[in-house]
Amino acid sequence: MFSISKLLSTSYRAITAGSAALLLSGIVISSASAADIATTYNNSCAACHDSGALNAIKKGDSAKWQQLIKQKSMPTLIKSVKGGMPQMPAGGLCDKCSDDDYRKLIEYMSK
Numbered sequence: 887m888f889s890i891s892k893l894l895s896t897s898y899r900a901i902t903a904g905s906a907a908l909l910l911s912g913i914v915i916s917s918a919s920a921a922d923i924a925t926t927y928n929n930s931c932a933a934c935h936d937s938g939a940l941n942a943i944k945k946g947d948s949a950k951w952q953q954l955i956k957q958k959s960m961p962t963l964i965k966s967v968k969g970g971m972p973q974m975p976a977g978g979l980c981d982k983c984s985d986d987d988y989r990k991l992i993e994y995m996s997k
């Protein structure tokens with residue numbers, strides 16, 4: 887005999903298993919890229935932006951970063967890093983960063 891309750895419990899299990907997988911894949915993707923940004927920051931930008939060497943704006947000085955982002959806008963700041971500044975080498979010592987990586991690095995430093 888056809889059992890509606892069996893059908894319901896089977897599809898309920900399928901739905902919860904499916905959304906758990908979705909949730910998990912979301913967590914894995916976002917934590918992996920956050921870790922990459924932290925590593926890239928440490929390898930490329932930290933030399934100057936951690937200590938404020940050469941008058942670089944320090945990581946975590948969010949008031950200064952927010953002001954700069956407002957003044958110049960994010961696309962301009964990304965261009966500055968790519969093209970270099972008087973005291974900052976072009977690319978900020980990162981040879982494989984994309985525009986999106988630079989945006990994430992700037993956001994990371996501004997927190």
Ligand code: HEC
Nearest residue numbers: 930931934940941942963966971972973974978979980991
């Ligand atoms: C060799 C030191 C050095 C490194 C490495 C470095 N910076 Fe800089 N950065 C500076 C200095 C110094 C300034 C201030 C401007 C100047 O005097 O050249 C600056 C300014 C900036 C600015 C502001 C630009 C503007 O238009 O005002 C951004 C954004 C920035 N750095 C991002 C980065 C990122 C992202 C990285 C890593 C990929 C990085 N920097 C690596 C020294 C450095």
